[in-house]
Amino acid sequence: MNASDASKMKRISAACIGAWLLAMASACTTSASADVQPCQPxxxxxxxxxxxxxxxxxxxxxxxxxxxxxxxxACRVPARPDVTFLDAHETPLRASLQPIPGMHPGPVLLPVEIPAQASVRASLRWVTGEVFDDTQCIDPVSLRIGIGEGALTTPFRGHLCGSRAEGPLYQMVPFQSPGRTE
Incomplete structure (x- = not known):
């Protein structure tokens, strides 16, 4: 085997390992099956x-x-739907999902199935302190989650801060099934 053939084998082996890891990760998700309809608000x-x-x-x-x-x-929702923070007049406030380093444009997230009478949950995190040289903060009164062509809104109490250049950023861990009916 010459050096060119050895290089090709390494690339094929790396591709096979990558495909195997992706298959294993996909097998462990709570993604929705294709025959489950999207949830309606x-x-x-x-x-x-x-x-x-x-x-x-x-x-x-x-x-x-x-x-x-x-x-x-059962129905399905996006694993990471659009999140909007709103003021008292239901005007969207400037806040952005913080990108995951090295994941541009981001990971592919499959929809998550919600069984009848069950719940899924995601987590949101943000900076609350004025820890930036030029801090900008918002105090939303409600949170809106985009679902299909509609949305759901709920009261929200939080203080989100970020640099004036970027605005407040938040992190969102995608929806996951808690494994029980709540």
Whole structure:
């Protein structure tokens, strides 16, 4: 085997290992099956849960975002839907999802199935302190989650900060099934 053939074998082996890892990761997700219909906002309830302070400390805050399927059949939602923070007049406030380093444009996230009468949850985290040289903060009064062609809105209490150049940023861990009916 010459050097060119050895190089090709290494590339093929690396590709095979990458494909195997991707297959294993896909097998462990809670993604929705293709025959499950997308959720409609009317069949979902949106709530927030501070987790008893799970996210608070060191100039950070956060909450769990919980979607409950009140319908009679399973449906699916995007793993990371659009999130909008709103003021008292329901005007969107400037806040952006913080990009994951090295993941541009980002990971492919499959929809998540919500069984009938069950819930899924995601977590949001943000900086709460004025820790930037030129800090900009917002104090939203509600949170809107985009679902299909509609949206769900719930009251929200939080103080999000970021640099004036970027604006407040938040992190979102995608929706995951808690493995139980809530």
């Amino acid at each position: 009317r069949q979902l309830e949106l709530s927030l849960d501070d987790g008893g302070g799970d996210f608070n400390g060191m100039s950070h805050g956060g909450t769990y975002v919980v979607l409950r399927n009140t319908g009679a059949s």
